[in-house]
Amino acid sequence: MKCNFHTMLQTNTSLSKLVSLVLLSTILLASTAHATQGQATIKIYTEHLPPYNYLEDGEFTGYSTEILKAMLKEAGLNSSFTMLPWGRAYLSASTEPSSLLYTTTRTPEREAYFEWIGPIGPRKMRLFKLKERRDIQIKSEADLRKYRVGIVRDTSAIKLVVERGLFSKQQIDEAPTTTSNMKKLFFRRIDFILATSGGARYELEHLPYRLEDIEPIYTLDEDFQFYFAVNKSTDAVTVNKLKAAFEKIKATGLLEILRKKYSVD
Incomplete structure (x- = not known):
């Protein structure tokens, strides 16, 4: 009986440890899953x-x-x-x-x-030109097709101006950023840039040019x-x-x- 009692005691102790380990593992797994979701x-x-x-x-x-x-x-x-x-x-x-x-x-x-x-x-996208470019005269949309415009590459604006007939694809100078287009405008490599007023203002604050040196000449639709x-x-x-x-x-x-x-x- 003594031997049996100790055997039962050891068995119960082992079982208790096993249950505890299972419960602990379940809690840890739940905590890990919760942490993963939170992260x-x-x-x-x-x-x-x-x-x-x-x-x-x-x-x-x-x-x-x-x-x-x-x-x-x-x-x-x-x-x-x-x-x-x-x-x-x-x-x-x-x-x-x-x-x-x-x-x-x-x-x-x-x-x-x-x-x-x-x-x-x-x-609200606008076309801007250098204010000193008095040779650029826009009296109708048809006049836009005489000039070259800078637009950021892969944007929906390119498709919009082409579909509306404002510019042909050959007239569009694509650049990675508005900063690049603004520099091209002042170097006279293009005649217009397409930008928001806030975007143009920001670029000029970070370049050696003045806001007064450019002017909007056309506003695209605001649909x-x-x-x-x-x-x-x-x-x-x-x-x-x-x-x-x-x-x-x-x-x-x-x-x-x-x-x-x-x-x-």
């Missing part, structure tokens, strides 16, 4: 497009960036920001799950490829607006969190405050 990251892709999105002292900033950061904080989402030329940023966001692209124009051609959050604001575009494969919970966060941020009046801060029209 889920949405990949943010953008381009250099001041005053909407740009780098300043190594930090992502700008009108749209501040809105997005407020949304991410409200939604409790982690993120990683990457700045690329527009074509690469668009390709990355359109092919990678759990990714977001900004600032982008919502067009019929792009509609089916993203979940859209916004609008952030109107897309389209700027949005945040989320990859279609992103889980619905994340998308809904972002949409709800945007509406909450918008209701606080933050967008109006930032429009004034960044001179966005």
Whole structure:
């Protein structure tokens, strides 16, 4: 009986240890799963497009960036920001799950490829020329076809001006950024640049030229607006969190405050 008692005691002790280990393992697995979910990251892709999105002292900033950061904080989402030329940023966001692209124009051609959050604001694009270029006379849209225009590569604006007959593809000088186009304008390699007023103002503040040296000569239509575009494969919970966060941020009046801060029209 003594031997049997000790055997039973050892068996019960081993069983208790086994149960404890199983319970501990279950708790650890649940904790790990919860931590992994909490660490889920949405990949943010953008381009250099001041005053909407740009780098300043190594930090992502700008009108749209501040809105997005407020949304991410409200939604409790982690993120990683990457700045690329527009074509690469668009390709990355359109092919990678759990990714977001900004600032982008919502067009019929792009509609089916993203979940859209916004609008952030109107897309008011203008043609600018050097004020001293008195040889450039625009009395009708047909006159635009006499000149060369600089537009950022792979943007919807190129398709828009060609479809509207404002410029032919041969007249368009494609560049990676508005900064490149602005320099070409002052070097007289092109006759116009296509930009927002805020974008033109920002570029000239960071180049050895003055805002007074250029003038708008034509405004494209304002049928389209700027949005945040989320990859279609992103889980619905994340998308809904972002949409709800945007509406909450918008209701606080933050967008109006930032429009004034960044001179966005």
